[in-house]
Amino acid sequence: MLTKRIIPCLDIKNGRTVKGINFIDLRDAGDPVELAEIYAEAGADELVFLDISATEERRKTLAELVYHVGEKVNIPFTVGGGISSIEDVDILLQNGADKVSINSSAVKNPQLINDLVAKFGSQCIVVAIDAKQINGEWVVHLVGGKVPTELNLFAWAKEVEQRGAGEILFTSMNNDGTKDGFANKALARLSTELNIPIIASGGAGTMQHFTDTFIEGKADAALAASVFHFKEIEIVDLKRQLKKEGIPVRL
Amino acid sequence: MKIVIINYGAGNIQSIKFAIKRLGYDAILTDDVAEIKSADKVIFPGVGEASSAMSKLRESGLDTLVPNLKQPVLGICLGMQLMCNSSEEGKTKGLGIFDVNVVKFTKDVKVPQIGWNEISSLKSTLFSSIPEKSHIYMVHSFYAPVCEETIAVSGYGVNYSAALQKDNFYGTQFHPEKSSKIGEQILRNFLKM
Numbered sequence: 001m002l003t004k005r006i007i008p009c010l011d012i013k014n015g016r017t018v019k020g021i022n023f024i025d026l027r028d029a030g031d032p033v034e035l036a037e038i039y040a041e042a043g044a045d046e047l048v049f050l051d052i053s054a055t056e057e058r059r060k061t062l063a064e065l066v067y068h069v070g071e072k073v074n075i076p077f078t079v080g081g082g083i084s085s086i087e088d089v090d091i092l093l094q095n096g097a098d099k100v101s102i103n104s105s106a107v108k109n110p111q112l113i114n115d116l117v118a119k120f121g122s123q124c125i126v127v128a129i130d131a132k133q134i135n136g137e138w139v140v141h142l143v144g145g146k147v148p149t150e151l152n153l154f155a156w157a158k159e160v161e162q163r164g165a166g167e168i169l170f171t172s173m174n175n176d177g178t179k180d181g182f183a184n185k186a187l188a189r190l191s192t193e194l195n196i197p198i199i200a201s202g203g204a205g206t207m208q209h210f211t212d213t214f215i216e217g218k219a220d221a222a223l224a225a226s227v228f229h230f231k232e233i234e235i236v237d238l239k240r241q242l243k244k245e246g247i248p249v250r251l
Numbered sequence: 252m253k254i255v256i257i258n259y260g261a262g263n264i265q266s267i268k269f270a271i272k273r274l275g276y277d278a279i280l281t282d283d284v285a286e287i288k289s290a291d292k293v294i295f296p297g298v299g300e301a302s303s304a305m306s307k308l309r310e311s312g313l314d315t316l317v318p319n320l321k322q323p324v325l326g327i328c329l330g331m332q333l334m335c336n337s338s339e340e341g342k343t344k345g346l347g348i349f350d351v352n353v354v355k356f357t358k359d360v361k362v363p364q365i366g367w368n369e370i371s372s373l374k375s376t377l378f379s380s381i382p383e384k385s386h387i388y389m390v391h392s393f394y395a396p397v398c399e400e401t402i403a404v405s406g407y408g409v410n411y412s413a414a415l416q417k418d419n420f421y422g423t424q425f426h427p428e429k430s431s432k433i434g435e436q437i438l439r440n441f442l443k444m
Contacts, residue, residue, distance in 0.1 A: 096265040
């Protein structure tokens with residue numbers, strides 16, 4: 001049986017992890033490779049690296065990081081942040097990334113999804129969607145949720161699927177950072193209306209939130225950052241709890 | 252030991268190179284016929300679309316080389332699918348090593364299947380010391396149904412071949428290079444053959 005995936009997300013700036021990370025056993029608190037290895041060992045099913053650098057050398061720095069992660073890590077990982085062309089994706093995949101995630105570039109140029117899928121296959125193209133619920137309507141946002149677009153979440157997600165994306169990573173801006181749980185109603189609707197896997201993101205605070213997003217939110221995978229980085233939740237404890245609730249996980 | 256990864260421009264092969272390196276070996280990436288023939292172990296990777304991958308194999312003549320190899324050959328993911336009789340993806344003929352036709356998952360499951368699934372009914376030394384129901388990482392939209400050459404079974408809506416074997420030819424639908432310690436043991440078993 002296919003299991004539900006638990007995915008820690010690492011924010012990267014200039015080749016280093018950014019969010020405060022509270023790993024006492026980490027030699028170098030800013031080294032993404034070492035952190036990735038620890039997560040793989042701890043039972044993470046996948047990893048997501050989100051690059052937020054804004055420097056000239058960002059492409060090269062990110063490619064180098066991907067290479068070093070690939071060398072060490074024996075689970076799949078996705079790389080996102082600022083990817084806007086076939087060349088960007090080519091470099092990352094050649095350096096060992098399993099999947100890439102695109103966000104703003106897909107909104108600005110939806111054809112990019114088709115082009116990437118034609119060249120690399122749907123299995124490695126994840127489209128990340130940030131959305132905020134405003135007056136009852138889910139509106140797609142750009143720039144980490146700061147800039148609203150005219151796109152409706154569900155219409156855009158459907159288009160993304162039709163253009164061939166292999167997966168959708170949906171972050172609810174209403175839930176992100178609240179630790180109040182995932183946006184399960186919207187997630188369940190996405191999961192029901194679409195036929196590709198949906199990764200839930202934004203709002204993880206407790207183990208119960210993961211159970212809820214898999215059951216009520218019908219999510220295929222759940223992504224979180226701070227609850228893992230600050231060791232508020234240990235992945236192995238989380239998976240044991242999920243298993244107890246009857247949710248299939250890899251232990 | 253000489254390990255060769257067949258290079259026919261089919262997607263991401265860096266992770267399989269890295270995985271072999273972690274086991275303490277170096278793999279050569281090549282499309283050179285003499286190099287491939289003289290290898291102790293051959294890995295036939297594949298990510299992407301079946302009919303265009305078959306065209307690339309035909310252009311380079313690798314379509315006739317691969318089925319005649321005598322050393323252990325491991326096809327991974329699309330590599331395994333191309334070793335079958337045919338694939339529904341792009342309606343292409345395959346290399347005809349495994350006597351089974353690759354078909355698409357039906358709409359009652361999410362496609363592609365992405366994530367960790369279990370393998371069971373394990374046969375073959377490829378799975379030496381691998382417990383039944385071990386988890387492995389899968390990413391695919393098409394599958395080989397269970398057949399005589401099936402050496403591992405997974406379920407996703409239907410039961411299908413997670414791995415196939417005929418003589419010196421092995422194929423895994425899953426990615427051993429991305430399947431944590433279980434995957435490493437499977438690769439180690441293959442390299443020991």
